[in-house]
Amino acid sequence: MADLLVTDARLRDGRVVDVHVVDGRVAALAPVGSLARPDGVPVVAADGGLVTEPCVDGHLHLDKVRTLPLAGEAALAAYTAEGMAESAVSIDLASAVKEHWSVDLLLPGIREVLQLGVEHGVLHVQAFVDVDSAAGLIGMEAVLTARAEVAGVVDVSVVAFPQDGVLRDPGTAELVEAALDLGADVVGGIPWIEDGEADQRAHVEWACALAARRGLRVAMLTDDAPDPAYRTTGMLAQAMVEHGLVGRGVACHARALGGYDDAALVEVVGQARAAGLGFVSDPHTGGRALPVRRLLAEGLPVGLGQDDVEDAYYPFGRHNLLEVAFLAAHLLEMRSAADLEALVDLVTTGAARVLGLSGFGLREGGPGDLLVHDAARTVDLLARHAAPRAVVRAGQVVAQR
Numbered sequence: 111m112a113d114l115l116v117t118d119a120r121l122r123d124g125r126v127v128d129v130h131v132v133d134g135r136v137a138a139l140a141p142v143g144s145l146a147r148p149d150g151v152p153v154v155a156a157d158g159g160l161v162t163e164p165c166v167d168g169h170l171h172l173d174k175v176r177t178l179p180l181a182g183e184a185a186l187a188a189y190t191a192e193g194m195a196e197s198a199v200s201i202d203l204a205s206a207v208k209e210h211w212s213v214d215l216l217l218p219g220i221r222e223v224l225q226l227g228v229e230h231g232v233l234h235v236q237a238f239v240d241v242d243s244a245a246g247l248i249g250m251e252a253v254l255t256a257r258a259e260v261a262g263v264v265d266v267s268v269v270a271f272p273q274d275g276v277l278r279d280p281g282t283a284e285l286v287e288a289a290l291d292l293g294a295d296v297v298g299g300i301p302w303i304e305d306g307e308a309d310q311r312a313h314v315e316w317a318c319a320l321a322a323r324r325g326l327r328v329a330m331l332t333d334d335a336p337d338p339a340y341r342t343t344g345m346l347a348q349a350m351v352e353h354g355l356v357g358r359g360v361a362c363h364a365r366a367l368g369g370y371d372d373a374a375l376v377e378v379v380g381q382a383r384a385a386g387l388g389f390v391s392d393p394h395t396g397g398r399a400l401p402v403r404r405l406l407a408e409g410l411p412v413g414l415g416q417d418d419v420e421d422a423y424y425p426f427g428r429h430n431l432l433e434v435a436f437l438a439a440h441l442l443e444m445r446s447a448a449d450l451e452a453l454v455d456l457v458t459t460g461a462a463r464v465l466g467l468s469g470f471g472l473r474e475g476g477p478g479d480l481l482v483h484d485a486a487r488t489v490d491l492l493a494r495h496a497a498p499r500a501v502v503r504a505g506q507v508v509a510q511r
Contacts (some may be wrong), residue, residue, distance in 0.1 A: 112505035113151045120143055121472070122454070129161060130479035134504035139474055142464040154500045154507065160483045160491055162454065163472045164233035164501070166429035166461035168390035169415030170360045172256075172266075173249030174235035174422070176219030181207040189423050190397065193209035197335045197396070198303060204422035205274055216252040223419050227429040229509045230479040231498045236329060236360070236390075236415075236465055238271040238298060241289045242282050245273070250289045253286065253484040255292075258487050260284055263508050267465065269329045271298030276316055277309045283316060290324060290479055294350055299330035301342040302366075310342050318349040318359075325357045327466065333366035335396040338374070342368040345380035357386030362415065364389060365398040375401070379408050388464030392417035393441040394434060395424045402442050403435035406452060414438055414453075414459025431457035432495035439492060450488045478505040 121139070128145045130138040131154040138145060147153065160432045178186065181204055189200035192252040197370045227235065234377040237257075239249045250270065257266040270289035276299075286297065298318035301310040314330070328350070333340040343364045361382075367375060382389075388411035393399035395417045405412050413433050418426035435453040439445050444453055452460075462470035472480055482500040501509035 115503045119156040121206045131323040131505035133477045153291045163458040165231045166234040168413040168461045170218035175223040178420045179232045211248045213252045220256045236267045238269045238272040240284045241270045242274045244323045268294040269296040269298040270294040275303045297328045308464040314345045314349045318353040318393040322353040329360040334363040338369035347385035347387045350385040358387045362390045364400045388459045394437040413464040414456045438496045
């Protein structure tokens, strides 16, 4: 916790202020020049650049970063070809590489990507970590080690994620419980990968019952394929209500919703609203995307995520959420001035809402967590998607160009 003064800061509502952080919290947003400069307090000059909340990554497969050279091209080709029709096949192909995993092998990439995130202002991450018969708990041990190393700078919420399914992969349910005992704090799921509707419902029921029993949140990859016959997003919403998890769940991808007819979409929107279900979309990693604009219009919580960094599903990635928002502007056809403001929300305040981050936001009395950008306009912030001039956590500059 530290004190800091940020001068000549342009807020997204158009005001230009000085920001005074005291004991790690924002004490004042005051007219420029109106605050006394206490002796010894560091000063960051924003010079009229935008100052925003930090970025929030609601969906990152942190254990798999930088593993594409190990996985080879087959899984990537299957995931991206023919409108994602073979996305389920790609998961099985990618699973084979986990036989060669070790904590020492995974840790350097994990550390690098978390540091890249800090440099680009990503201070909150929901990290999905494979827990299954192929990976065991190796990825979990590596990510938990890295989480401890960045504590106080990056908040990492760890999802125990049964990547290969639960019914399809016997013994995985027990491994998920073991991962939670080690320190994972979210119950994961991927129900659409199971064989048939009955097993998909059983998968969702298992995960939500476990989350309710342990008092945890739930986060699932739902309907990660363009087939509108998939209905696991609605299953998740219904189970959240039944298990008392209202407001404590996230659906990532949900690409099939982009192919729903209007009646089906209206139904799942109502289910999601009743459940307080949030959504994270990663339109850059696949050929189909959640109908983000429609869900925003319905008032549902929506964020964007990095999803992958150079792994079996995506060959790029710098853990730069402004870059993700820039790509989303094209892929989701969101390019008006209002759309650009919404895109920044999707990687800051909107994503924080999805993850249930209490107290998040740049305001008096709020946390002293902020990004100082060179860009003075939102259009330039997204077009350049440059690393911030300064990244501040609890009043302490943790990265600076």
